[in-house]
Amino acid sequence: MSLSLLFKVQKILRPILLPVSKGYGAAMARRERKYVHGEYERFRPACPCISVGNIGSGGSGKTPLADWLLKWAEREGLKTVLLTRGYGAKPARLPYPVNGFSPVDEAGDEPLMLANANPQAKIIVDPVRKRSGAWAMGEFKPDLMLLDDGFQHMAVERDLDFVLLTPDDFTSGWNQVIPCGTWRESVLGMQRADVFFVKSGPRAFTQMRSLIKQRLAEFGRPVFQFELCAKGLKLLGGGERLGFGSDKYLLFAGIGKPEILREDAVEYMGRKPEEFMIFKDHHAYTAQDVELIRKKAAAMGVKKIICTPKDAIKLTKLGCEDFYVIDLEVEFTESIFFDRTEEAPFNSWWNKQILTDAYSK
Template identity: 25%
Template sequence: MRRTPDLQQNLLRAWYGHHGGLWLLRPLSWLYQRIAERRRRRYLSDPAASWQPPVPLIVVGNITLGGTGKTPMVIWLVEHLRNRGLRVGVVSRGYGARPPTWPWLVQPTQDSAEQVGDEPLLIASRCQVPLVIDPDRPRAARHLLEQAPVDVIVSDDGLQHYRLGRTLELVMIDHGRGLGNGRCLPEGPLREPASRLREVDLVVRTGATDDSADGYAMGLQPGELVNMKTGERVRPDAWSAPPRVQAVAGIGNPDRFRQTLESLGFLPEVHAFADHAQYNENSFAAFDRGEPLIMTEKDAVKCAAFARDNWWYLSVDAILSTEFVAALDAGLDRHLQPGSQPTH
């Protein structure tokens, strides 16, 4: 796998590879952990410091840096809640976004990934759901409620954004990488100490095959290959071109994309870019040699304007157990307003 030079990727490899030299950062890690714990206690002891929306809010977050599958989970939640008859809205920080103003209601047919961020644009485009971006998440939630009738809000990330009150906390963990060396930043990948997992409502392990005491399993099921130029859709098992392909993955865990492509019978040369990388028409010139190029759906929303005939993206769907669904619905039903209570 070829990677573009990136400090975050180097750190991720060190954290999850248990690099021995990281112990030099332990004093900073200890200080970071104490500050994180003190900050959380301060918000817990002062309810007035947080704003609780008038409708239930589900935070989909993590305690680690690196990809954990938050975006597929948010998409799954939106679809699941809609199937229950609930009106859903989403709020997101909009990492790297530069909208005309804050807060901003994403318009998927008009906005670009550069304006609103890759993940918000992907979620809004795929789900056709009202989605507001703003680093000030309470302000984003207020704006969402002003713009659309909503029964439930899903927060894309924001577990540590304690100014925004929440009804349920759902934490994602990459099953293969776990918590890395188990240390807080900067010695390790943890945003909060591992003990935080005992306080959340639901833990989901992306890539696990079975539910366990450590969390519910979430599988990522490959969908169709979609041609970025024509919109043609092809099942991977009906792919008629040679299996050797170039692949682009600008996500938190690009190795997962390689494994997915190989499981479908492809022979990919994977080019790993930084998470949230910005692309232009020359970004792939060094390896765009006429072979088909497959990228993640998250990368595709940033490349649609200059896509070529043999560029494709692979759609992916989250798969969760009936036990997870039951636990989620039970936790949510306790907080739904009587008028929004769906009929099961």
């Protein structure tokens, strides 16, 4: 079901869903209090720990931001471990360290992407992250630990909570808790955030600046805009980055919020896709899927079949070397501070001292 259709259904059923939504939000608040008061066991890493998570679900850019942090840590000479549940993964053992040779069905698509892009880091899959965290501390003795999708995973203590939002979270999605909306907890949970990120273009962020300030001023935390900028195309079979061109193309994706990808692709390619095939998030592609994609492309006479890096990682053994993947890079531009700090993009503001100060508190 597309997000737009989901929103329509939620709006129609809101009178029925609202009591459930309020109950869910209250249950999450009680759970948080139990962790805070020590009623639930927590694991404390013996190094700085950053959680990269969100208040809603899907499409907020957690994996690209985690990738950026892993690369920053490497430049700073920090040995880093990233803990992830590995959505959809079926690891042979737990905890499961991922490397570039791990089968995608064992590792999961996003952990394998991160491992391929950051061979110096340790990517560990385990739904019980206090277990994998303790194991990784003993095994690798890291200088930094990252929690992927960790905002609601309070069993591991962290020094900084990076909370990612999308433009929808500030408008129709604001404080709309499951099942009325996509939020995993109510707005009260935002008090735990240390840094906010908004995944949008700089122009959209500027247009929303007053609304963002209105929504987030009470928390007093810095807010940074970031976006995934497409730099070109690459063949799945390897090779140099290529220009987009203006050829007819078929686009397909199994990601959260695919509608945003379609809009972006139109901008990149200068034209609409002849076909946009949407698969469920984290879809496990099969030979039959590839055959269907190829048949549709041939029927429409398209010259390029294009997907995202998240899709590409699952297609490497299905004979898709001639498919194209969008080559993306994270870029930071705008920011909002609620104190006298001079506004600067995240990559200019962020440094090792901020991490050290948070750890020493």
